[in-house]
Amino acid sequence: MNNPTTSEAPLPSPMAPHAWASLDLAARRADSAAADFRHSSVAERCRLLELISFHLEAARGAIAASARDELGDGAASVAMEHDAALQQLRAFNAVLRRSHWLGAAIETAPPDQRVQNIALGPVAVLGTGHACAAPVYAAAAADVIAALAAGCPVVVRGSAAHPRTSALLGEAIAAAVRATGLPGGVYSLVADDTGSASALVTHPDIKAATYAGGRDEGLELMRRSLDRADPIPVLLDIASSNPVFILPHALNARAEHLGQQLLKQFNPGTAHSMFKPGIVVAIEGDGYIDLRETIIDGVLAMPPVALASAGARQGHADTVERLLREHRVEVLAEGAAEAGGGRRGARAVFVEAEASSLLTTPALADEHPGPSGLLLRCACPEELLAVAALLGRQLVAGLQMADGDTALAARLMPQLERMARHVNVNSFTSMPIYNGATAAQAIARFLRPVFYLDVPSSLLPAALQDANPLQLWRQVDGEMRH
Structure with a gap:
């Protein structure tokens, strides 16, 4: 000694x-x-x-x-x-x-x-x-x-x-x-x-x-x-999944805008990769399909995202492989692969799953490094709150809300405070x-x-x-x- x-x-x-x-x-x-x-x-x-x-x-x-x-x-x-x-x-x-x-x-x-x-x-x-x-x-x-x-x-x-x-x-x-x-x-x-x-x-x-x-x-x-x-x-x-909860009135009012702003965070020049939102939680209803389609269109048009280190690239590849193995997960879209078989750029991937999948597959909530993301579809507000209760400690938790979401946001906020060091409201800018x-x-x-x-x-x-x-x-x- x-x-x-x-x-x-x-x-x-x-x-x-x-x-x-x-x-x-x-x-x-x-x-x-x-x-x-x-x-x-x-x-x-x-x-x-x-x-x-x-x-x-x-x-x-x-x-x-x-x-x-x-x-x-x-x-x-x-x-x-x-x-x-x-x-x-x-x-x-x-x-x-x-x-x-x-x-x-x-x-x-x-x-x-x-x-x-x-x-x-x-x-x-x-x-x-x-x-x-x-x-x-x-x-x-x-x-x-x-x-x-x-x-x-x-x-x-x-x-x-x-x-x-x-x-x-x-x-x-x-x-x-x-x-x-x-x-x-x-x-x-x-x-x-x-x-x-x-x-x-x-x-x-x-x-x-x-x-x-x-x-x-x-x-x-x-x-x-x-x-x-x-x-x-x-x-x-x-590093964590940094979930973003999109509440119903916000989803109905600005679904397309939210999808576009979300995907901007996949560019490493807009935020440190550790603070990128990796999980999006939303309730199926008005605006959900618009959000889903915006994500699909955006990912399909996304070029390979440069990741500087081999470790970061491998972490992204391992996450994508893990997500694609899950039978409860549906692939929404994959971005372009790097031309000529290059290995520096990472292919963007977004998948979707029912919120109840977290009960049987808690690994879905793990870190999502690089340009990968998971859309969790909730059936009702109670299921959204249950997702928040299941998620462990996070660096960042985000909340997108509009005037009609105040009551649900008040119920969700204690869960966000419990899980995260940084809580953002109506912002995808996650860097502290x-x-x-x-x-x-x-x-x-x-x-x-x-x-x-x-x-x-x-x-x-x-x-x-x-x-x-x-x-x-x-x-x-x-x-x-x-």
């Missing part, structure tokens, strides 16, 4: 020695930087986020060109990700500026009891794994920015699908770190080598990890983290948008409280020594109320 206080970890068996040496160095550098970065001021971290924005913007053209060469991504999709990254940085910066309580001292009565939020330590950001397509800006993802805002050094696993683009993003962030005078180990980018995710999760210098991707890989990483001498939190965003509330919560995931009882003032951290306990608590309480 390794000593959790040292970084002398053995070479993990699946890794090549040179890959392990690079990863181990990054983790050790992050550990060396952790204490200084944890004690950095809010102003210093705000400055870091501002400089990251500056360097990312300066590299915009180079990143777009690299993404085009490596992934074939068009200018519009890369520009969308770039602007989303800048918006995230602005949101996290704003939270830090007005909410010093996230990383500084908070005090509660009585005066001899104090508590301070401190950074967890080095965080491994593992990206999306091989079963999901990694976004172009994965190396500057929200988890990366949130951890830096909290004062945690990060070791980011790059993407094998676009290593040069990842390197450009990594260099932009590293340049911002250097410009602030912070230790170099605050940000490191390591290659997506075989076994790298597992090696980071088990490295003794890593104190937390994040992963967004396939269920099996995510759960395996969590199991490995629990086998450590000092188990660490692994924050998982497991970071504002003050969501950014604050994202940062808080990388902090832990330390409680001080009867500790002499001379031994307290400077932030607690300088704070006026009652005044600080009143200020924080007032900020949170507003």
